[in-house]
Amino acid sequence: MSSRVVYFNGNYVPESEARISIFDCALMFGDMAFEMTRSYAGKPFKLREHLDRLYGSLRLMEIDCGMSIDEMEQVTHETLDRNRGTEPPDMDWQIMHDVSRGPLSVYSTVFPEGIRPTISINVWPMVTHMGGFAANYKNGVNIVIPAQQTLPAHMVDPKAKTRSRLHYQMANLQAARMGPGRWPLLNDPDGFLAEGPGWNIFLVKNGVIYTPEPRNILLGVTRATVMDLAKKLGIPVHETNLGRYEGLQADEMFCTATSYGMVHATTFEGQKVGDGQPGPVFKRLIEAFKKHVNCDFVAQAHDYAVRMPEWLEQQTMAAQVG
DSSP: OOOOEEEETTEEEEGGGOOOOTTBHHHHHOOEEEEEEEEETTEETTHHHHHHHHHHHHHHHTOOOSSOHHHHHHHHHHHHHHHHTTSOTTOOEEEEEEEEOOBOGGGGGGOTTOOOOEEEEEEEETHHHHHTTHHHHHHOEEEEOOSOBOOOTTTSOTTSOBSOOHHHHHHHHHHHHHSTTEEEOEEOTTSOEEEBTTBEEEEEETTEEEEEOTTSSOOOHHHHHHHHHHHHTTOOEEEEOOOHHHHHHOSEEEEEETTTEEEEEEEETTEESTTSSOOHHHHHHHHHHHHHHTSOHHHHHHHHHHHHHHHHHHHHHHHHHO
């Protein structure tokens, strides 16, 4: 059994004992805000920015979690510190925050202590996330546009990061039917490129970077970081409406997300992007990103890929013993 612990409603409990009620609003409505951050070289990546976005989501959803952002930041570091000793020092971590409104009031008799928001913070070794992803850094990813669209901002504002993500799951299923390993890039209701399930998209044409305007997308923390790095490198960046046409004309295309940082696209809608290899703008940016986070996350991912089978075996054996 894993010796990792989770912050859960004011206590630190074993990972296997962190349980959310079947009556929780998270299960009933997907009524839960969340954030996923990771560490680079042991240091959480822009944790405060992720927490700012979490609290923005909570405000939009009208959830008072009962903790200040400073308190949330403090217990996040405490949770990570309590788990560091379960892995070698060179292990980086996923850090997950989940906050719901708590159980529905109609079921209040099940909770004699009273109904309150559900707050959990868990950390997970990045070995499985990045070990399984490592080959994509070399091979790139194949992007397609599924039938599923993003939700329009006038219905559910995509700037709030919530667990109500059925449209993402439908896009994943549709992309999978289009071919193994396809990555879905959703259009917005106006037919413009928006985002993938948990990642942002960038196009490069004639040395200029283009990315969808922020109307119908999640404002990714890594997206903002890459845009800042590009500007420091003197690479122009434009947020604008982009369609399938612009995607097919792009010299380069790449995706950004907190977990893997950056990855290039080999194909878009079945057609090769450029020569199918990482382009010069992407290469400059990913090197700048590595320096920015003080971690060669590509080399790290390949190292984790080698270590992952043994890690999984050890975790399975520990669970069986537990």
